[in-house]
Amino acid sequence: MSQVRLRPPAHRVDRRAIWLWTLQALTGAITTVGLGCVGAAVISATRPGWLPEWLLDRTWLLPVVIGVLFLPEVTIAPVWRYRVHRWEVSADVVYTRAGWFSRTWQLVPVARVQTVDRTQGLLERLFGLATLRVTTASHAGSSLIVGLRDPVATELSETLAVQAGELRDDAT
């Protein structure tokens, strides 16, 4: 077996994806910290006996700890993700790289593509971005490109759908 490695895919996603990921992480963080505040209020009101006294006097620690845990997700992750996320569509393969400290490389041959979906959530619409999802007969063979500029995603989904129809090879 030869010692070769994959080169990264050619294209980065759109820079606005950083803000999209920041906003998404922030939404999650604010929701969870809010839930933590509610939990802290409940704990300080009921004072359950199985918790040590010093903790009951400092229930504000709960939302603070949650907030600190979310900090890297909100601050570092979006930029890191932007550096990792890349994509490339060659004549017969969709090649993507995603993740931040854990990474995933995915190669999906266009000939085995079953569906191509372009989706746009509320936040994505705000930034003019879209997500492209390419699925095959296997869940492990499905690819997701987040943070494409909407026109790019639309064009890609159309060309991919046409290509998939032409190359379709029913081995599975």
Added chain:
Amino acid sequence: MTSPDPGPDPAGPDRPDRPEGRDRPDRPDRPEGPPSWSGPPQPAPPRDLYPPQRLSTLSLIVGPLQTLQNLAVPLIAVLFFGRFSSQSFVIAAVTVMLTLVATTIRWYTFTYRISPERVEIKQGLVGRSTRTIPIDRIRGVDVTANLLHRALGLAVVRIEAAAGGGAAEEGKLDAVMAPEAERIRALLLRRRAAITGTAPAGASADAGDGASAIDPYAPPAPDVVHHTTPWRWYLYAPLSGVYLLAPFAALAAIAGFIGQLGDELGLFSPERLRSIAEGLETVPYVLLAALAVLFVLLVPVVAVAAYTIANWAFTLREREGNLITARGLLTRHTVALERARVRGYELTDNPLGRVFRTVRLGAVMTGLGDTATRAQLLPIVPRRVAEAISGRVLGPYRGTLLPHPTSALRRRLVRAVVPWAVPAAAVLYLGWTWAVWPVIVLALLCSLVAVDLYRSLGHGYDGARLSVRSGSLDRRQAVVEARAVVGWRMTQTLSQRWAGLVTLTAAVGAGTGGYAAIDLDSAEAAGFAADVSPEWIRPFLEPDDDANEEPPASEGP
């Protein structure tokens, strides 16, 4: 009284309107033959391979008996609670009568029909439902027969199909005469092969395009018997974890049944329980210990018995492009797997099985989802037998399995030992020095498993099939055809990156959906994928080896 058949879900492209059937509640009163087809008149199909017909009249005997079997406990409870008064007898009699009437109505209104393109099952008295299963969507046709069915010469036909959304749809004919069941199965499988164009070479002569080419009453082609399990191999039962647990499950079931019965009949009043407990205290400990030892000795015996009943006369046959397994002493399960859908196979074993060199063989099938038990091809058999049969029937794997780097072993050892530091520290903090030893022993046992986990890691490719292996207590080696790969996924966590490892998954539209080579050398992974599917991977390989920095990326195309 709920009927046990699948709900009235009139799925299908050409179902007749449902309210139509509801408008004619008086229809079953007509004395004429099979019920007329409700709904608007459909264009007449070319010719039915099987005209509309009812289930076997003998199912009129089985149906009520099976329903009453489910009602047995409540009925007995009613008789007991009513202290066998006339009132309780009336309730029981009415229940039995209603059961008889309901099953008769169900039998009368249930018809099935096989046209060249689809199977149609109509049922229901008031809310008529039609289930249409296109024949090309059929995934498998199973024939089962429990003891009662076999006594009467009946069998249940289960037609499994994948609906558009992927959810399993099923048609169940419960029950028809056994030869009829065989004929329906052969007919459906042959017809499906003709429609989907997957007819095997041997059977394609009569599976032309027209329906007229298929005669449902033609004698089936002769089978090729690949394997019949000799009785000696039932002794392998204790090598399977599931069957070792069987006696405990049986014990639990008996205890549960007694408890339930006791609750319903009021046997276990607090006083009664107290007297039982006092009675138990007088039993000498020696006797209790002897009983426990006896139970432990009985475990393998019960395991063998349960396994033998489930896998009695296990045969693997091949007929007209289908692999057919049959097993079971009391209930005979016959499962047909279309060969054209097989993409590979999986050899499963555990440490105990490795000592005795035994494995199980399962097929990797498309469209079967995770119904792993259905894809079973062989029970526990010697490894050489499984390898010979899988090689002969499904294609051999001629390559070797390459070991993974030692950093994978280090990862496994760290994961096995480090978690025990917490209980060890806690024990030492509490000053229970004696308890350190059990923790150390447990950590050692986990390290042994870790070493075994590492030893079982492997991957390989022989030019036609790729193979990956992993697991220890449940070790699986998958062999998958290269043409079945629909994509590649490579993942690397932070700790894997530090260790220079990746997990490479071959996405396959069959079996579990993906087969992973875990903790591969990151420098080897791309090469392995490129060996299996060069045309997809080659264009993305690094031009030269030492280029480690990222090339500049463009902002979109």
